[in-house]
Amino acid sequence: MSLPRIAVDAMGGDEGVRVMVEGAALARRRHDKFQFLLVGDRERIETALAHHPGLTGASEILHCDDVVGGDEKPTQALRRAKTTSMGLAVDAVKHGAAGAAVSAGNTGALMAMSKLALRTMPGIDRPALAALIPTLKDQDVVMLDLGANRECDARNLVQFAIMGAAYARIVHGYDAPRVRLLNIGTEETKGTEQLQDAASQLKAATGLALTFEGFVEADKINRGDCDVIVTDGFSGNIALKAIEGAARFVTDLLRNAFSSSFRSKVGFLVSRPATELLRHHLDPNNHNGAVFLGLNGVVVKSHGSASAKGVANAVEVAARLLEDDITNRIAQDLAELGEDRLRDSTRGEAAAK
Amino acid sequence: MSLPRIAVDAMGGDEGVRVMVEGAALARRRHDKFQFLLVGDRERIETALAHHPGLTGASEILHCDDVVGGDEKPTQALRRAKTTSMGLAVDAVKHGAAGAAVSAGNTGALMAMSKLALRTMPGIDRPALAALIPTLKDQDVVMLDLGANRECDARNLVQFAIMGAAYARIVHGYDAPRVRLLNIGTEETKGTEQLQDAASQLKAATGLALTFEGFVEADKINRGDCDVIVTDGFSGNIALKAIEGAARFVTDLLRNAFSSSFRSKVGFLVSRPATELLRHHLDPNNHNGAVFLGLNGVVVKSHGSASAKGVANAVEVAARLLEDDITNRIAQDLAELGEDRLRDSTRGEAAAK
Numbered sequence: 001m002s003l004p005r006i007a008v009d010a011m012g013g014d015e016g017v018r019v020m021v022e023g024a025a026l027a028r029r030r031h032d033k034f035q036f037l038l039v040g041d042r043e044r045i046e047t048a049l050a051h052h053p054g055l056t057g058a059s060e061i062l063h064c065d066d067v068v069g070g071d072e073k074p075t076q077a078l079r080r081a082k083t084t085s086m087g088l089a090v091d092a093v094k095h096g097a098a099g100a101a102v103s104a105g106n107t108g109a110l111m112a113m114s115k116l117a118l119r120t121m122p123g124i125d126r127p128a129l130a131a132l133i134p135t136l137k138d139q140d141v142v143m144l145d146l147g148a149n150r151e152c153d154a155r156n157l158v159q160f161a162i163m164g165a166a167y168a169r170i171v172h173g174y175d176a177p178r179v180r181l182l183n184i185g186t187e188e189t190k191g192t193e194q195l196q197d198a199a200s201q202l203k204a205a206t207g208l209a210l211t212f213e214g215f216v217e218a219d220k221i222n223r224g225d226c227d228v229i230v231t232d233g234f235s236g237n238i239a240l241k242a243i244e245g246a247a248r249f250v251t252d253l254l255r256n257a258f259s260s261s262f263r264s265k266v267g268f269l270v271s272r273p274a275t276e277l278l279r280h281h282l283d284p285n286n287h288n289g290a291v292f293l294g295l296n297g298v299v300v301k302s303h304g305s306a307s308a309k310g311v312a313n314a315v316e317v318a319a320r321l322l323e324d325d326i327t328n329r330i331a332q333d334l335a336e337l338g339e340d341r342l343r344d345s346t347r348g349e350a351a352a353k
Numbered sequence: 354m355s356l357p358r359i360a361v362d363a364m365g366g367d368e369g370v371r372v373m374v375e376g377a378a379l380a381r382r383r384h385d386k387f388q389f390l391l392v393g394d395r396e397r398i399e400t401a402l403a404h405h406p407g408l409t410g411a412s413e414i415l416h417c418d419d420v421v422g423g424d425e426k427p428t429q430a431l432r433r434a435k436t437t438s439m440g441l442a443v444d445a446v447k448h449g450a451a452g453a454a455v456s457a458g459n460t461g462a463l464m465a466m467s468k469l470a471l472r473t474m475p476g477i478d479r480p481a482l483a484a485l486i487p488t489l490k491d492q493d494v495v496m497l498d499l500g501a502n503r504e505c506d507a508r509n510l511v512q513f514a515i516m517g518a519a520y521a522r523i524v525h526g527y528d529a530p531r532v533r534l535l536n537i538g539t540e541e542t543k544g545t546e547q548l549q550d551a552a553s554q555l556k557a558a559t560g561l562a563l564t565f566e567g568f569v570e571a572d573k574i575n576r577g578d579c580d581v582i583v584t585d586g587f588s589g590n591i592a593l594k595a596i597e598g599a600a601r602f603v604t605d606l607l608r609n610a611f612s613s614s615f616r617s618k619v620g621f622l623v624s625r626p627a628t629e630l631l632r633h634h635l636d637p638n639n640h641n642g643a644v645f646l647g648l649n650g651v652v653v654k655s656h657g658s659a660s661a662k663g664v665a666n667a668v669e670v671a672a673r674l675l676e677d678d679i680t681n682r683i684a685q686d687l688a689e690l691g692e693d694r695l696r697d698s699t700r701g702e703a704a705a706k
Contacts, residue, residue, distance in 0.1 A: 073542075136605055147537055150545060184500055184590040189426075192503060192587070218591045219598030234545070237537040238571045238588050242595035243602075245572030250603040252489055 004099025005035035005060075006318050007092040010045050011067040011085040012105025014305045017044045020104065023302075023311020024059070025052035027319075030312070034319060037062055037098045040085040062097075064088055068109045070304065077109035078116060086110060090117045093297040100298035100318040102289075104311065107301055111148055111292060118297040121327060123334035126152075127294035128160050129233070129301070130167055132287045133243070135224030140287060142168045142177075143221070145233040146240050148292070152232035154197035157181065161202055162337065163293040164228040165210035166329040170320060176209055177227035180216035182235055190215065194232075207336040209329075218242070286310075289317035294330070298322050357452025358388035358413075359671050360445040363398050364420040364438040365458025367658045370397045373457065376655075376664020377412070378405035380672075383665065387672060390415055390451045393438040415450075417441055421462045423657065430462035431469060439463060443470045446650040453651035453671040455642075457664065460654055464501055464645060471650040474680060476687035479505075480647035481513050482586070482654070483520055485640045486596070488577030493640060495521045495530075496574070498586040499593050501645070505585035507550035510534065514555055515690065516646040517581035518563035519682040523673060529562055530580035533569035535588060543568060547585075560689040562682075571595070639663075642670035647683070651675050 010020045017040060028034045035058050038045050042063040049056045066083040081087035086105045092098040094117045103110050111129070120127055130144035144164045149156060161179050168177035181199055183191040188199070195215070202212040216229060218239050231239065288310035290301040298321045302314035363373045370393060381387045388411050391398050395416040402409045419436040434440035439458045445451040447470045456463050464482070473480055483497035497517045502509060514532050521530035534552055536544040541552070548568070555565040569582060571592050584592065641663035643654040651674045655667035 134602075136602060136609075150537070182591065184503070184587055184594075218594035219601070221595060222598050222602035234537055235588060235591050238535065239591050239595040241537075241571035242574060242592040243599040245575055246596040246599035247603050248572070249487075249489060249575035249596075250600050254607075256489075 003033050003035070003319060003323060004096075005037055006315055006322075007037040007039055007062075007089040007098035007101040008315070009086045009089040009101065009103035009105055010038045010040035010048075012103045012304075013302065013311075014070075014104075017041070017048050019306070019308050020302075020311055021045060021048035021052065021055070022308035023306070024315060025055040026308050026312035027315035028055050028058055030316070031319065034058065034315070036060070037089070037092055039089045039092070040064060040067070062088055062092070068105050070106055072106055072109060074106070074108040074112035077106060078112050081113050081116060087113050087117075090114050090297075090299060093299065094118055099322045100300065102300045102302055102311070102314050102318050104302040104304055104306060104314075107147070107290075110299065110301055114292050114295055114297070114299045118295040118299070120294055121296050121331065123331070123338070124159050124163070124294040126156055126159075127292050128156075128163060129290050130164055130293050131240070131290040132171065133221060133229075133240070134287055135222050137224030139172055139224065139227075141221065141224060141227060141229055142171065143229045143231070143236060143240065144293065145231065145236050146290060147233045147237040149233040151234065152194065154194045154201060157194065157198035157230055157232070158201050158205075158337070159294070159334075160230045161198075161210065161212070161228065162208065162333045163330050164230055165208070166326055166333060167291065167293060167321075168227045169209060169329065170324040170326060172227055174227060176211045178213050178225075179210045179228040179230060180213050180226045182218060182221075182229050182231035182239065183215035184217065186215045186217060188214075198230075205337060208333055209336075210333075286313070289314035291317060291321065293326070296327060298326065356386050356388070356672060356676060357449075358390055359668055359675075360390040360392055360415075360442040360451035360454040361668070362439045362442040362454065362456035362458055363391045363393035363401075365456045365657075366655065366664075367423075367457075370394070370401045372659070372661050373664055374398060374401035374405060374408065375661035376659075377668060378408040379661050379665035380668035381405075381408050381411055383669070384672065387411065387668070389413070390442075390445055392442045392445070393417060393420070415441055415445070421458050423459055425459055425462060427459070427461035427465035430459060431465050434466050434469060440466050440470075443467050443652060446652065447471055452675045453653065455653045455655055455664070455667050455671050457655040457657055457659060457667075460500070460643075463652065463654055467645050467648055467650075467652045471648040471652070473647055474649050474684065476684065476691070477512050477516070477647040479509055479512075480645050481509075481516060482643050483517055483646050484593070484643040485524065486574060486582075486593070487640055488575050490577030492525055492577065492580075494574065494577060494580060494582055495524065496582045496584070496589060496593065497646065498584065498589050499643060500586045500590040502586040504587065505547065507547045507554060510547065510551035510583055510585070511554050511558075511690070512647070512687075513583045514551075514563065514565070514581065515561065515686045516683050517583055518561070519679055519686060520644065520646060520674070521580045522562060522682065523677040523679060525580055527580060529564045531566050531578075532563045532581040532583060533566050533579045535571060535574075535582050535584035535592065536568035537570065539568045539570060541567075551583075558690060561686055562689075563686075639666065642667035644670060644674065646679070649680060651679065 128145035129148040132140035300318040442454040481498035482501040485493035653671040
């Protein structure tokens with residue numbers, strides 16, 4: 001089966017065209033079926049493409065002059081949805097010129113543009129931002145929402161659980177990923193009303209392609225004991241950034257200590273494999289590609305400072321979601337949830353006794 | 354000046370009497386003015402004291418049979434406030450038999466008992482749990498609330514800022530500690546209404562013994578670029594635990610890598626100073642002693658799994674807050690805030706143009 005091509009916002013991200021094109025070229029070297037629509041300044045894209053002849057034949061360029069600024073407010077950027085590289089990349093998905101879009105630009109603007117162009121899918125109230133977080137086990141954990149929705153009700157959280165599980169099934173290949181809600185304790189009485197409500201809904205639901213396992217505390221995120229962690233966007237963002245900061249803190253401490261004495265310097269050299277492993281696990285480029293779930297179309301956010309390798313990962317994430325039809329998987333589970341509710345209401349009082 | 358004695362709940366914590374008494378003995382060896390009221394099973398306390406003759410002369414024992422369980426619900430524990438070692442330790446502060454209380458027991462129960470016995474101080478709506486978080490700089494950062502209040506309004510957050518600053522002035526010795534609000538971005542428009550509201554109140558306030566510097570994101574908590582980080586209890590708990598978990602994640606990765614090859618094992622031995630430094634910075638015993646701020650009295654929570662060194666730290670924190678009269682410092686700043694509001698309202702329309 002030939003894969004629909006992927007639209008790449010070639011202008012977004014800290015490094016812009018060069019890295020985005022190099023990332024696409026790297027992904028293409030790994031998967032020769034990949035095709036691209038590169039959106040942005042034609043001249044600069046062509047200059048970058050000159051270094052990647054393999055990519056040239058697999059790419060079309062969609063020229064535009066305008067770029068969304070990194071600090072621009074989403075509402076402001078939205079007005080230029082039809083003229084910016086980000087807006088046109090998303091628009092290509094809407095009109096079928098591409099199957100998925102990848103951008104390393106302004107997250108808020110990308111979310112706003114994606115919602116406007118692709119619309120939220122039926123049965124989902126709000127899209128969410130999901131990412132893969134490294135763990136001690138062999139596989140990453142899917143975590144959402146990471147900042148798209150500041151405040152969430154129980155209904156949102158249940159929908160996030162379904163979307164996250166669909167994503168985890170694609171990434172991990174499990175039939176029923178283990179899902180937990182992020183909370184400040186694991187007892188049933190802990191946390192906000194919304195969390196307790198969402199937990200009882202998920203516990204009561206049957207037929208969903210997921211296993212709900214209750215609450216998880218933030219110190220267990222990196223353990224790898226569950227496959228999906230569901231949270232509101234505020235707490236999710238706090239947790240994700242706290243993890244990033246703490247990991248950097250520990251490695252900075254180590255670096256300081258290693259450079260403080262000759263003995264330690266020698267130790268550092270000898271223990272290279274350890275620090276390599278650390279780099280591999282903590283390098284955001286190995287986990288790049290946050291996904292907007294719940295839209296009628298696939299949009300992947302590459303980290304603004306991602307390297308070409310990181311961009312290639314984001315492109316691969318987009319291709320995978322496309323190939324495995326994430327939107328349809330979510331729709332199926334939503335239908336199950338709907339039938340569940342139907343069953344519940346027809347069973348009515350009989351079930352209550 | 355002689356210091357009022359410190360009531361120690363000798364029964365709380367994972368290890369119970371032995372560690373609590375050893376901790377008190379360690380603190381006493383460091384500060385010979387310390388006096389203790391040891392609350393709990395007399396026989397077991399006397400057995401533990403036998404190993405610490407220096408402490409025996411400086412201690413009185415208050416016997417009781419009952420202990421608050423680690424998993425007990427606060428509401429349930431509250432009913433036994435007059436019979437448990439935790440309840441009696443707090444009660445000793447209320448009745449002046451001690452100046453401060455230290456317990457390593459159930460946090461929720463300790464908070465509930467402290468609130469009931471000592472009452473919230475005038476001008477404070479809700480007490481908060483504050484702790485010292487390690488940073489890359491020489492000094493820890495004060496962070497609050499860490500879980501006492503699940504949801505907070507702007508007024509709560511402003512009061513937390515004042516309480517945290519008072520604590521930081523005592524711990525760090527600064528006149529006007531740098532205070533920031535934890536948020537998911539640093540722009541003024543980011544975050545919840547409560548956060549934006551609290552920020553504008555803190556910005557507008559004059560005469561407070563603190564410097565308000567806006568928002569901080571969770572990845573900067575361990576940087577040490579500010580002295581106090583203010584947050585609601587839910588986000589604070591998420592951030593704190595995410596940091597703990599990530600630090601453990603990184604050190605576990607390192608340990609795995611170091612033990613995977615002979616070359617790495619050698620590296621580990623040679624780089625001992627680095628790992629020692631890491632241990633020193635990350636060991637919770639070096640940062641032990643979470644403080645309930647905003648009560649008419651000093652109560653310090655020692656970590657349930659703290660070592661004797663950790664308990665000694667918690668005792669020292671209690672003594673320091675007592676000596677420097679934290680309650681009075683908070684009251685002074687609250688009075689300033691009140692005068693501020695008075696000035697604002699008398700200036701009225703004139704100031705608005």
